[in-house]
Every structure is written in structure tokens, then in C-alpha cells.
Amino acid sequence: MKKLSVIVPCYNEQETIDIFLQVMKQVETEMHLRFEYIFVNDGSKDDTLYYLKEATKKFTNVNYISFSRNFGKEAALLAGLEVSTGDFITVMDVDLQDPPELLPEMYQKIQEGYDIVGTRRSNRVGEPALRSFFAKKFYQIVNRISDTEMVDGARDFRLMTRQVVDAILELNEVNRFSKGIFSWVGFDTYYISYENRERSAGETSWNFWSLFKYSLEGIVNFSEAPLTFATLIGIISCVISIIAMLYFFLTNLVTQNPVPGWPSLVCIILFLGGLQLFCLGIVGKYIGKIFTEVKRRPSYIIKESHFNK
Ligand code: UDP
Ligand code: MG
Numbered sequence: 001m002k003k004l005s006v007i008v009p010c011y012n013e014q015e016t017i018d019i020f021l022q023v024m025k026q027v028e029t030e031m032h033l034r035f036e037y038i039f040v041n042d043g044s045k046d047d048t049l050y051y052l053k054e055a056t057k058k059f060t061n062v063n064y065i066s067f068s069r070n071f072g073k074e075a076a077l078l079a080g081l082e083v084s085t086g087d088f089i090t091v092m093d094v095d096l097q098d099p100p101e102l103l104p105e106m107y108q109k110i111q112e113g114y115d116i117v118g119t120r121r122s123n124r125v126g127e128p129a130l131r132s133f134f135a136k137k138f139y140q141i142v143n144r145i146s147d148t149e150m151v152d153g154a155r156d157f158r159l160m161t162r163q164v165v166d167a168i169l170e171l172n173e174v175n176r177f178s179k180g181i182f183s184w185v186g187f188d189t190y191y192i193s194y195e196n197r198e199r200s201a202g203e204t205s206w207n208f209w210s211l212f213k214y215s216l217e218g219i220v221n222f223s224e225a226p227l228t229f230a231t232l233i234g235i236i237s238c239v240i241s242i243i244a245m246l247y248f249f250l251t252n253l254v255t256q257n258p259v260p261g262w263p264s265l266v267c268i269i270l271f272l273g274g275l276q277l278f279c280l281g282i283v284g285k286y287i288g289k290i291f292t293e294v295k296r297r298p299s300y301i302i303k304e305s306h307f308n309k
Contacts, residue, residue: 004031004087005080006037006092008092009042010052011048013095014047017039017094023100027101027103027104033088037062039064040079042071042073042076060308067302068302068303087162088161091158095200097198106158109190116159116189118192120191123195130208134211135152135211141219142215146223146225148183150179150183150222163187167185168181171185173293174292174296176299177218184222
């Protein structure tokens with residue numbers, strides 16, 4: 001029988017782990033696959049680790065990795081993918097917002113020949129309107145300026161073949177933006193839509209600001225358009241200043257009267273100074289990425305782990 005690795009990142013999820021496993025055990029019986037669970041405790045501050053330990057005692061196919069601190073979901077996903085041994089690999093949230101009932105259908109599609117079966121939310125019910133608005137804008141912008149397609153509403157929840165996961169692990173960048181990486185590797189992808197769900201319990205660890213920063217990550221990691229934009233602004237302001245110079249030179253010749261304009265000069269200096277700092281900031285963002293990239297720090301540090309063999 002073929003094996004399915006289920007990778008589950010957990011951060012402060014003590015309430016949801018048991019509910020998750022209960023539902024998954026039901027799904028297990030519906031599929032002709034051996035299941036291997038890899039929970040990644042991403043430095044939780046609650047009793048997540050305790051619940052994971054209890055789960056390993058109860059079920060022989062439950063394994064866990066526990067980080068030394070919170071390294072973020074991307075790092076947790078990477079750790080899980082690295083140790084997974086299944087022929088098929090799925091990545092899912094523990095809060096049941098990624099419905100496990102979809103797995104049989106997803107596996108069906110894999111058997112039909114797709115390499116990746118992704119999921120996307122058909123709506124954003126239950127989400128603040130402002131957040132939905134900015135999410136939409138983000139996907140519009142990023143898809144316009146990046147060659148890597150990012151599907152609006154696509155979740156990280158997906159089923160992949162071993163070949164795809166090996167390709168993903170080939171990308172050894174430190175700044176990992178999964179949504180981009182999953183799409184960058186290519187392969188035949190099929191998307192299943194489903195209605196947005198509320199969390200089974202607990203609270204989301206994302207707020208507006210963290211989502212905003214996350215979206216900037218996506219742009220900087222998968223597009224060089226902001227750099228082109230900075231160059232363009234520079235060229236445009238050069239052209240405008242040349243035209244202005246000509247204008248003032250000619251009016252001075254005709255009227256024999258030097259142009260008064262202390263206030264306008266101050267405005268122009270401030271404006272250009274601001275523009276320069278703005279563009280420097282854009283360049284700085286990329287240099288910052290290079291900096292973290294060349295340091296080659298590990299994406300995570302494991303404090304303890306448990307593998308039922
Ligand atoms: N998560 C994680 N590390 C973090 C934040 C989140 O491993 O630093 C996990 C979390 O436990 C959950 C998944 O990532 O299984 C998605 O998180 P959440 O439900 O908070 O995000 P949302 O579904 O609201 O996007
Ligand atoms: Mg969630």
C-alpha cells in the first residue's frame with residue numbers, strides 16, 4: 001500500500017489537535033493509503049507539545065518535530081517536507097479550515113494523473129471586509145508583476161507527489177514564500193474549490209500587520225518589479241527637471257528677470273529627497289534579502305522530535 005505523509009504545522013493549537021486527529025482517523029478509513037502524520041510544533045507557548053506527545057502514545061502513525069522557538073509556518077512546512085517519507089504528501093492546517101474530507105477527492109485527481117491538487121476558497125465569508133479587499137489587491141498586483149502565478153484564494157492545503165516535493169526541496173533559499181515556491185516548481189495542478197470555514201477552535205495567529213508584511217515578502221521574493229519602478233521614477237524626474245531647466249533658461253532670456261522662487265525650490269528639494277529615500281528603501285529591501293540569504297542560517301532548529309518507526 002502506498003503511503004501518504006500528512007504535514008501539520010502547529011502554533012498554539014492545544015485545542016485543535018485532538019479534534020483534527022478525530023476527523024483524520026475517519027478519513028483514513030475511507031482511503032486505501034497508509035497514513036504518516038508529521039506534526040511540527042512551531043515553538044508553541046501553550047500545551048501543544050503535551051497534546052502531541054499524548055497523540056504519539058495513542059496512535060502509532062503520529063510523529064512530531066518540536067522547534068526550539070517560533071520560526072514561522074514556512075519553516076514548519078519545510079521541516080515537515082524534509083522528513084516526510086510518503087509517496088504522496090499533503091500539507092494541512094490543524095484548525096480544520098483545510099477540510100480533511102476533501103482528501104479522497106484530491107487523491108482521486110492525483111490518480112488521474114495530476115501532480116499537484118491544490119485547494120482554493122471560493123469565498124472569504126467570515127473574514128473582515130478590509131482584509132478581503134487587500135488580499136484581492138495583493139493577488140492582482142503580484143500576478144501582474146511576477147512571472148510566478150499566485151492563485152487568489154489558494155490555500156497551502158495541497159496534495160503532492162513525491163516528485164513535486166523533491167523539486168520543492170531543491171529550492172534551498174532561506175526566504176521561503178511557500179505560495180510562490182509551490183507554484184514556481186510548475187507541474188500539472190488541479191484546483192478544488194470549497195467554501196471558507198471558520199476555525200474549529202483557538203484563534204488565528206495572523207493580524208492585519210503580519211499579513212501586510214507577509215504580502216511584501218511575496219512581492220520581494222518573487223518579483224524585481226519594484227526595482228524597475230524605482231529606476232523609472234528616477235528617469236521621469238530627470239526628464240521633468242531637464243524640461244524645467246530649459247523653460248527657466250528661455251524665460252530668463254526673454255524677460256531679463258531671474259525667476260523668483262525660493263518656496264518652489266524648497267518643495268522640489270524635499271520632494272526629490274523623499275523620492276530618493278523611497279527608492280533607496282526599495283533597494284534596501286532587496287539587499288536585506290541578500291543579507292539573510294548569504295548568512296545561510298538554518299530555517300529552523302529542532303529541540304526534540306519523535307518518530308514512530
Ligand atoms: N502556524 C505555525 N506557525 C506560526 C503561525 C501559524 O505553524 O507562526 C500554523 C497554525 O498552527 C495553523 C496554520 O499555521 O495550523 C495556519 O495558521 P492560522 O490558522 O493561524 O492562519 P489562518 O488559517 O488564519 O490563515
Ligand atoms: Mg486557520
